[in-house]
Amino acid sequence: MSENLVVPTMAEMMAKGEQPEVLFWVGCSGSFDDRAKKITKAFVRILNKANVKFAVLGTEEGCTGDPAKRAGNEFLFQMQAMMNIQVFDGYEVKKIVTACPHCFNTIKNEYPELGGTYEVVHHTEFLKSLLDEGRLTIEGGKFKGKRITFHDPCYLGRANKVYEAPRELIQKLDAELVEMKRSKANGLCCGAGGAQMFKEPEKGNKDVNMERTDDALEVKPNIIAAGCPFCNTMLTDGVKFNHKEGDVQVLDVAELIANAQDL
Amino acid sequence: MHILSSLLFITLTVVGFGFFAINAKKIYRNIKLGQPVDRTDNPQNRWRNMLLVAFGQKKMFARPIPALLHLAIYVAFMITQIELIEIFIDGIFGTHRIFKDSLGGFYTFMISLIEILSLAALFATLVFLSRRNLLKLPRLNMHDLLGWPKKDANLILMMEIILVLCIFTMNGTDEVLFNMGKSHFAGQGSFNFSVSQYLGPAVFGSLSEGALHVLERIGWWGHFIMVLCFLNYLYYSKHLHILLAFPNTYFANLKPLGAFDNLESVTNEVKLMMDPNADPFAAPAPDENAVPAKFGAQDVQDLNWVQLLNAYSCTECGRCTSSCPANITGKKLSPRAIMMKTRDRLEEVGKNIDANKGTFVPDGKTLLNDYITTEELWACTTCNACVEECPIEISPVSIIMDMRRYLVMEQSAAPMELNAMMTNIENNAAPWQYSQMDRLNWKDEN
Numbered sequence: 001m002s003e004n005l006v007v008p009t010m011a012e013m014m015a016k017g018e019q020p021e022v023l024f025w026v027g028c029s030g031s032f033d034d035r036a037k038k039i040t041k042a043f044v045r046i047l048n049k050a051n052v053k054f055a056v057l058g059t060e061e062g063c064t065g066d067p068a069k070r071a072g073n074e075f076l077f078q079m080q081a082m083m084n085i086q087v088f089d090g091y092e093v094k095k096i097v098t099a100c101p102h103c104f105n106t107i108k109n110e111y112p113e114l115g116g117t118y119e120v121v122h123h124t125e126f127l128k129s130l131l132d133e134g135r136l137t138i139e140g141g142k143f144k145g146k147r148i149t150f151h152d153p154c155y156l157g158r159a160n161k162v163y164e165a166p167r168e169l170i171q172k173l174d175a176e177l178v179e180m181k182r183s184k185a186n187g188l189c190c191g192a193g194g195a196q197m198f199k200e201p202e203k204g205n206k207d208v209n210m211e212r213t214d215d216a217l218e219v220k221p222n223i224i225a226a227g228c229p230f231c232n233t234m235l236t237d238g239v240k241f242n243h244k245e246g247d248v249q250v251l252d253v254a255e256l257i258a259n260a261q262d263l
Numbered sequence: 264m265h266i267l268s269s270l271l272f273i274t275l276t277v278v279g280f281g282f283f284a285i286n287a288k289k290i291y292r293n294i295k296l297g298q299p300v301d302r303t304d305n306p307q308n309r310w311r312n313m314l315l316v317a318f319g320q321k322k323m324f325a326r327p328i329p330a331l332l333h334l335a336i337y338v339a340f341m342i343t344q345i346e347l348i349e350i351f352i353d354g355i356f357g358t359h360r361i362f363k364d365s366l367g368g369f370y371t372f373m374i375s376l377i378e379i380l381s382l383a384a385l386f387a388t389l390v391f392l393s394r395r396n397l398l399k400l401p402r403l404n405m406h407d408l409l410g411w412p413k414k415d416a417n418l419i420l421m422m423e424i425i426l427v428l429c430i431f432t433m434n435g436t437d438e439v440l441f442n443m444g445k446s447h448f449a450g451q452g453s454f455n456f457s458v459s460q461y462l463g464p465a466v467f468g469s470l471s472e473g474a475l476h477v478l479e480r481i482g483w484w485g486h487f488i489m490v491l492c493f494l495n496y497l498y499y500s501k502h503l504h505i506l507l508a509f510p511n512t513y514f515a516n517l518k519p520l521g522a523f524d525n526l527e528s529v530t531n532e533v534k535l536m537m538d539p540n541a542d543p544f545a546a547p548a549p550d551e552n553a554v555p556a557k558f559g560a561q562d563v564q565d566l567n568w569v570q571l572l573n574a575y576s577c578t579e580c581g582r583c584t585s586s587c588p589a590n591i592t593g594k595k596l597s598p599r600a601i602m603m604k605t606r607d608r609l610e611e612v613g614k615n616i617d618a619n620k621g622t623f624v625p626d627g628k629t630l631l632n633d634y635i636t637t638e639e640l641w642a643c644t645t646c647n648a649c650v651e652e653c654p655i656e657i658s659p660v661s662i663i664m665d666m667r668r669y670l671v672m673e674q675s676a677a678p679m680e681l682n683a684m685m686t687n688i689e690n691n692a693a694p695w696q697y698s699q700m701d702r703l704n705w706k707d708e709n
């Protein structure tokens with residue numbers, strides 16, 4: 001399958017004297033985490049299918065600094081931010097799309113003060129715009145009638161008020177979108193944010209991702225959709241813990257669309 | 264007699280407001296102990312936010328039932344203040360219902376409105392009391408609230424009941440007296456106030472004229488004294504929010520919740536580090552007397568004044584805590600407790616300053632560790648659910664973040680796994696141990 005992925009880098013584009021329509025920021029998770037790499041590829045397949053002229057930074061990309069910042073290490077964060085801004089500006093980047101809400105939030109909201117202002121969109125927003133412009137069509141086929149619930153990533157939803165784009169995409173699949181009792185502005189965190197992904201949780205009587213998985217399983221979905229690689233991991237773990245991995249899949253919105261299209 | 268009661272009235276007023284002014288000054292001084300932060304941008308949005316959130320109680324309506332009850336008390340409280348103007352004039356000059364003649368029908372309407380709202384407020388107060396004490400609503404009965412906070416909440420509700428009872432005693436007995444032609448207000452008949460025209464005769468109808476006069480005065484003075492007590496009680500109570508909710512929402516953060524501030528002091532250093540050609544001497548000469556800036560917050564003085572204003576404004580409603588994923592899953596973190604502890608420490612620092620002629624003498628304590636533990640701080644997922652829920656736009660996360668910054672940048676006291684994550688970012692530009700050179704490998708993998 002890999003042979004038909006077309007993934008140009010910014011350096012290659014520049015060598016050819018071209019400028020992509022959008023820079024795809026893959027993020028650390030999307031680059032290195034085995035589960036998240038599938039999301040990355042699904043998104044690339046859609047971009048390829050829709051003939052979007054995009055590029056990635058590849059080895060020139062480096063952590064946005066989000067986990068360092070939320071852990072309290074402002075130095076490390078700003079170092080990362082300024083290095084990335086130098087790279088962006090070197091390539092005259094204007095628009096950035098990413099499948100990671102943490103990268104999305106940081107580049108969009110925290111880089112401007114440090115000198116890096118770009119148009120930043122989450123991949124669900126980008127896919128929705130492709131759809132609206134007629135560059136992409138989605139046929140529900142495979143997911144028709146399936147119960148899908150969407151988990152709002154904190155850094156996409158509450159932090160940036162992106163609630164509708166992922167939902168509209170899911171509805172395009174002719175699926176039945178069911179809402180959990182805590183959703184949108186009242187959504188519950190998956191437990192990974194604020195650098196929690198990288199440490200053991202503090203003592204309590206339950207892990208946050210278990211609480212959130214319970215919310216999701218309560219609505220008896222066939223699929224739990226997510227728009228964040230970290231949420232994806234947390235919820236997948238929760239589903240496995242409940243021995244439900246046979247019945248309930250955890251998929252990124254990009255994967256839903258790519259799979260529906262059999263890309 | 265008139266002179267005596269006028270004197271008493273004036274004395275009480277001066278003492279009551281004087282005390283209030285002294286305490287208000289202390290609060291102002293304490294809030295100013297915080298670091299500067301600019302919240303003067305976008306005045307239009309700020310006014311709108313204040314009108315919607317504080318005045319219009321927009322965020323309260325996420326939970327409609329308490330919102331309606333709260334609204335009843337809030338509106339009753341606001342409108343009752345109008346009656347207070349009359350009480351002041353009557354109190355000072357020994358007059359009685361000074362506005363009745365000049366305002367005529369409007370007077371009847373206003374007092375009737377006050378009576379109806381007071382009745383609604385009384386109902387709301389009784390519901391609130393039972394929610395706290397009989398139904399034991401979890402968010403109002405968590406261990407954060409043991410001791411004073413719980414008494415505080417109940418006390419204020421009792422005060423409200425007394426206040427309403429005073430209003431009805433005052434108007435009810437006066438109604439009976441007026442019917443008899445014996446009111447201090449000249450003439451005879453019914454005042455036609457919506458509630459007391461029925462309530463008065465029904466409750467007080469059988470009393471003697473003397474008893475009625477005494478009760479009327481008890482209601483009148485009681486009303487006035489309760490207002491003064493209430494005013495001065497605010498300072499010691501979460502009920503400061505009835506005043507501070509307004510500035511608090513005006514100065515609230517207008518940026519997206521995910522945008523955390525970038526420490527400027529760090530930016531300058533990072534710029535110097537990144538730019539090999541930067542001339543370190545080009546920077547303005549460091550001020551000899553300047554206290555070296557701390558990174559992050561260890562104590563209340565390291566927080567900014569908006570965070571301190573937040574602490575004074577918190578109503579201890581616990582909406583934040585009941586939506587906090589860490590708290591829901593049994594961790595020690597409670598965003599409400601973060602706000603309450605910040606206020607407690609700030610009060611302690613303020614008292615220290617008062618006791619030491621205007622300067623703070625280190626007392627061997629800090630907000631960090633003595634009030635807020637690292638276990639609480641590290642449990643936060645920075646999900647902002649607490650900020651979303653807060654009816655007056657308080658941000659517990661911003662305090663949590665500033666304290667984490669202190670732990671990491673001043674004390675290198677991050678949990679071990681986080682240190683590993685940060686080392687990885689430093690070395691490989693990823694939180695995991697993978698080489699940056701492998702970042703595009705996914706493209707060719709299956």
Ligand code: SF4
Pocket residue numbers: 583586587588589590596597598642643644645646647648649650659660
């Ligand atoms: S941001 Fe932190 S304190 Fe606030 S609700 Fe989320 S986990 Fe709790």
Ligand code: SF4
Pocket residue numbers: 576577578579580581582583584598599602649652653654655656657659
């Ligand atoms: S911070 Fe806000 S939500 Fe939390 S207790 Fe205080 S007023 Fe209520």
